[in-house]
Amino acid sequence: MSDEFFPEIPKIQYEGPGSKNPLSFKHYNAEEIVGGKSMKDHFRFGSAYWHTMRNGLADPFGGPTAERPWDDGSDSVENAQKRVWAMFEFMQKCGIEYYCFHDRDVAPECATLEESNAALDAVADELEKAQQKTGIKLLWGTACLFAHKRYNQGAATSPYADVFAYAAAQVKKAMDVTHRLGGEGYTFWGGREGYSTLLNTDLGRELNHLGRFLHMAVDYKKKIGFTGPFYIEPKPREPSTHQYDSDAAACLNFLREHGLMEHFKLNLETNHATLAGHSMWHEMEVAAAAGALGSVDANTGDELIGWDTDQFPTDIYLTTQMMLVILKTGGFTTGGLNFDAKVRRESFEPVDLFHAHIGGMDAFARGLKIAHAILEDGRWEAFRKERYSSFDSGIGAQIEAGTVGFEELEAYSLENGQANTGSGRQEMLENLINEFI
Ligand code: XLS
Ligand code: NI
Ligand code: NI
Numbered sequence: 001m002s003d004e005f006f007p008e009i010p011k012i013q014y015e016g017p018g019s020k021n022p023l024s025f026k027h028y029n030a031e032e033i034v035g036g037k038s039m040k041d042h043f044r045f046g047s048a049y050w051h052t053m054r055n056g057l058a059d060p061f062g063g064p065t066a067e068r069p070w071d072d073g074s075d076s077v078e079n080a081q082k083r084v085w086a087m088f089e090f091m092q093k094c095g096i097e098y099y100c101f102h103d104r105d106v107a108p109e110c111a112t113l114e115e116s117n118a119a120l121d122a123v124a125d126e127l128e129k130a131q132q133k134t135g136i137k138l139l140w141g142t143a144c145l146f147a148h149k150r151y152n153q154g155a156a157t158s159p160y161a162d163v164f165a166y167a168a169a170q171v172k173k174a175m176d177v178t179h180r181l182g183g184e185g186y187t188f189w190g191g192r193e194g195y196s197t198l199l200n201t202d203l204g205r206e207l208n209h210l211g212r213f214l215h216m217a218v219d220y221k222k223k224i225g226f227t228g229p230f231y232i233e234p235k236p237r238e239p240s241t242h243q244y245d246s247d248a249a250a251c252l253n254f255l256r257e258h259g260l261m262e263h264f265k266l267n268l269e270t271n272h273a274t275l276a277g278h279s280m281w282h283e284m285e286v287a288a289a290a291g292a293l294g295s296v297d298a299n300t301g302d303e304l305i306g307w308d309t310d311q312f313p314t315d316i317y318l319t320t321q322m323m324l325v326i327l328k329t330g331g332f333t334t335g336g337l338n339f340d341a342k343v344r345r346e347s348f349e350p351v352d353l354f355h356a357h358i359g360g361m362d363a364f365a366r367g368l369k370i371a372h373a374i375l376e377d378g379r380w381e382a383f384r385k386e387r388y389s390s391f392d393s394g395i396g397a398q399i400e401a402g403t404v405g406f407e408e409l410e411a412y413s414l415e416n417g418q419a420n421t422g423s424g425r426q427e428m429l430e431n432l433i434n435e436f437i
Contacts (some may be wrong), residue, residue, distance in 0.1 A: 005070045005086040009354060011093050022053040023354060027365035030095055037103045037371045039329065041367055042158045042323075044336025045361060046098035046139040048297075051310065051342040053087050054352060058345075062073035065348040075108040077119050081126040089129040094357045100187070100338045102245070103174045109148060117173050124177045124293025131181065139179030139185065139336050140231065140267070140295065143170045146191030147238060156213035157193045157206035157244065161300050164209060171213075172220060179226045185295060186226070188214070189233040193241035207244060211258035229334055231267035231294045234283070236276040238308050247276040248286040255292075265294025269340055269437050270318065271301035280318060284325040296322070298360060312341045312356040316437055319367025320374075327371055337364060370436045380432055383425065 014032075015024035030040040053071075056064025070086045084106070091099060103116075107123040110116045126281050131137065145155035145167050153159060155167035178186050193210055195201040217230065232255070236246040245251045255261045266287045273283040287293040300313040313319060326332065339360050341346055343352045374380050390396045395412055398404045404412075413419070 005089050006093060006350060006354075009093055009351060012095060012354065012358060012402075023358070025358060025365070026362050027369070028358075028361040029229055029365070034368055035327065035376075039368065040095070040097065042178045042326070042331060043361070043364055044098055044139070044332050045096045045364075046336050046338035047087070047091055047094070047096050047357065048338055048340045049087060049099055049101035051340065052087060052090065053083050054105045055342045057342065057348060062345070065345050066343075067348050067350065069350070074387045077108065077122050080107050080119070080123045084123065084126040084130050086136050088090070088136060090353060094354065094361070096357065096361075097135070097138050098184075098336050100141070100340075101141050102142050102144040103170065103177065104144035104147060109144075110232060113169055119146070120173060120177055120292050124180060127181055138178065138181045138183040139338055140187045140228075141174055141181070142187040142189060143167075143174035144169065145193075151192050153196075154194070154240075156190070156210045159202075159206075164213065168213065168216060171217060175217070175220060175226060176224065177436065178228075179224055183226075183228060184355070185228040185231055185267075186217075187231040187233055188217075188293075189235065189267075190243060190245050191235075192240055193245065194237070194240035196241050199282075207254070210254075214258065214260055214264075215223070220258070221263075229294055230264045231335075232264050233267040233269060233297065235269065235272035235308070238275065247273070247278060248283045248292075252286070252290050252292060261292075265292045265335070267295040267297060267335070267338075268293070269297035269299060270313065270322075271299050271310055272297075274301035274303070275306075275308060279321075281321040281325065285324060288325055288329045293325070293329055293335075295332070296326075296337050297340035298322075298337040298364070299339065299341035305397070310340060310342050312343070312360045313337065314363045315360050315371070316363060316366050319363045320370045320395050320433070320437065321367075323364065323367040323371035324374065327368075327375060373436050377436070378425075380429065383429065383432075387422070 002275040009023065013024055014029040015026065017026045019026055029038060031038050054300065055066065057066045058064045070082060087099065103120055106127065107120040110119055145151055150163050150166060151158065156164060157162055170296045175186055208431055221230070232245055232251045234245045234247045234251045235243055237243055244254065248268060251266055254266050268280065268283045268287060270280040284293060298313055300315060300318060301311045302365045303312065339357060341360065368370065391400050395404070
């Protein structure tokens with residue numbers, strides 16, 4: 001079934017920075033070794049089924065514009081099965097080796113849970129065949145617990161027990177299918193796990209319910225022998241006014257409070273960091289410091305638009321910062337860079353999906369090369385190390401070792417006089433980074 005959906009588009013090749021062919025990679029060269037590892041193994045690029053195949057590109061002011069000639073627009077299982085082959089042809093031509101899905105983007109939601117499960121199984125049969133044929137793998141699966149009307153006031157945090165139960169049933173099935181397809185992880189994004197107003201909300205009770213829900217997922221994971229990590233994906237708002245998993249720090253706190261830390265890592269998304277008022281770099285450092293940097297939804301937001309615009313990442317500073325953290329933490333294990341991104345409403349042709357992914361992959365290739373060069377050069381790391389060197393010996397080492405307390409530090413300060421600092425050298429460091437960009 002290959003070459004049926006994008007007949008005009010060849011497999012995208014690396015042609016180098018001199019190429020003027022828009023359908024080529026200028027920087028991403030899958031097998032090129034950077035720092036002892038091929039580019040493709042550094043990134044583990046993934047494409048998001050929901051955006052690539054299912055996003056009609058509607059916005060709050062207008063309907064869908066996307067032209068997807070292979071899609072008959074119906075909710076039939078046949079249409080869903082056909083889409084699988086369009087997705088896999090697309091990914092193969094881009095050289096993308098992973099994908100991510102929600103249950104309801106690959107298969108339709110039907111009138112009953114039983115029928116929905118059967119539809120999902122029927123599409124999973126097709127996904128399994130396509131994976132076998134192409135070698136493309138499932139980075140993570142998830143359940144859509146936010147689109148259906150029943151979830152209008154939450155899923156695991158709904159005030160209605162029947163909704164909690166239904167959400168559990170849906171996640172159980174999504175985990176089964178993810179496991180069956182060899183998924184390397186499973187993601188929880190709590191789109192409606194939050195509130196619209198505190199007037200009607202018992203926040204403490206809802207959070208406890210969410211904790212229960214995730215413990216049930218952990219139990220079930222053990223039961224079916226799924227060994228991949230669970231990811232929580234922070235996002236502060238949209239669709240709800242305040243989402244409980246609002247940023248990396250809030251998620252980590254929640255996981256610790258509910259005894260879930262060992263079972264979860266974070267799946268961080270750039271645009272969600274922006275909405276939380278953080279840089280992606282900040283979010284990644286917070287996760288990395290807790291040993292919980294699991295996977296990344298690679299996209300970007302628009303500073304001028306206050307919602308999740310899910311654009312493809314093209315900013316070299318952004319990708320450099322992200323790759324610095326990824327390299328310093330030793331790289332992805334089960335996670336990867338999933339383009340949770342959509343083309344603009346104005347970019348409605350199938351070929352735009354290629355331009356978008358090519359741009360994202362090239363931007364990360366440059367980020368990788370730059371970050372690697374910065375680390376190889378060593379001046380940046382050396383500066384940071386030196387800045388903390390007073391903790392390497394003497395009183396600093398005693399502080400870190402926990403062998404001194406306030407009384408000893410008072411005695412030390414009385415004897416030592418004023419405490420002095422060196423310059424933070426921000427401008428010098430900014431210039432240093434620019435040397436490499
Ligand atoms: C929405 C989220 C969503 C998750 C998966 O903003 O990014 O797409 O990645 O449920
Ligand atoms: Ni996401
Ligand atoms: Ni998002």
